[in-house]
Amino acid sequence: MSRDPSPATFEGGPLDPDDTGEDLSRWGYWVPFEPSIDAALDRLRHAVFNSGQYVLPGVLGFGPNFAELDAKWREENPGEAEDEDEAGEAWDGSVPESIEALLEAAVDAGGTRTVIDMVAGVSETPEFMAVSPLTDSQLTELFGTDRPTRAEVEAQSSRILAFRDGWVGAYVIAYAAGTPAWLYFTGSSGAS
Numbered sequence: 001m002s003r004d005p006s007p008a009t010f011e012g013g014p015l016d017p018d019d020t021g022e023d024l025s026r027w028g029y030w031v032p033f034e035p036s037i038d039a040a041l042d043r044l045r046h047a048v049f050n051s052g053q054y055v056l057p058g059v060l061g062f063g064p065n066f067a068e069l070d071a072k073w074r075e076e077n078p079g080e081a082e083d084e085d086e087a088g089e090a091w092d093g094s095v096p097e098s099i100e101a102l103l104e105a106a107v108d109a110g111g112t113r114t115v116i117d118m119v120a121g122v123s124e125t126p127e128f129m130a131v132s133p134l135t136d137s138q139l140t141e142l143f144g145t146d147r148p149t150r151a152e153v154e155a156q157s158s159r160i161l162a163f164r165d166g167w168v169g170a171y172v173i174a175y176a177a178g179t180p181a182w183l184y185f186t187g188s189s190g191a192s
Contacts, residue, residue, distance in 0.1 A: 010047050014113065024166045025055075025113035028157055028186040030150070030174075037122045037171060040183050041131060045116050049099050054112035055190075056095070056105070110190045111167075117189035118169050131169035131185055138163050139172070150174040150182050160186050 012029035029048070034040045048054060096102035099116060111117040120130035139146040142156045153160075153174045164170050169187025173180050 010044055013048075013053050024188040025190040026161060026186070026188045027114050028184060029115055031183050031185070033173060033180040033183050037131075037133075037183065041115070041118065041122055041171075041185065044185060045099060045118070048114050048116055049102065052095070054102065054106075054114045054116055055109070056102075113190045115169070115185055115187065117167070118185075118187065122171075126164055126168045126170075128167055129189075131171045131187065134160065134163060134170055134172060147175045147178065148172065149176065150184075153182075153184050157184065157186065160184075161188060164188075166190075 010029050010031050012027070014025055014027050029044055031040055031044050096105055102112060102116065103119065106112050115131075118129055118131050120127055123130040123132045126132050134142070136146045139148065142148075142159055143152045145152075148156075153172050160170055160172065164187065166188050169185060171186070172184045174182040174184060176182075
């Protein structure tokens with residue numbers, strides 16, 4: 001299996017459903033600060049992949065117990081399960097061995113609904129399938145400062161995506177005692 005040898009420690013995952021009426025899943029993750037945002041994002045994407053906390057095509061829900069979830073859903077929804085089987089959309093029980101294989105399998109399903117979907121990496125300005133920093137004025141509008149603490153970011157995290165469209169992520173550096181301590185990655189992805 002293609003696994004990253006130095007996975008990130010992370011907290012977070014799927015957030016409350018998106019209230020825009022689109023079929024997007026909001027997500028947010030905390031990782032310890034490191035100067036290379038690109039490296040932090042890459043490690044986070046691998047850590048989320050390794051954890052199994054993403055959506056597989058044809059499977060409802062998150063987590064490493066896909067077979068259990070799929071069997072339960074099929075038992076509770078026999079008619080829909082049969083329709084999926086006939087349409088060739090049923091999950092075959094396999095778990096992708098790499099991020100690339102997962103993304104290829106998830107393309108028709110609207111992605112993984114996680115940070116894994118941010119394949120364009122980090123950009124200076126908002127771009128499709130990339131994360132970018134909020135501007136100083138956006139930081140000040142949300143947090144009253146351009147150097148927010150983790151508690152301030154957590155308190156306003158649901159408002160960060162007001163500055164982003166679907167499939168466009170953001171990151172915020174959170175400070176402790178005036179020093180960068182955390183990175184918060186957030187965005188939304190899914191069928192739209």
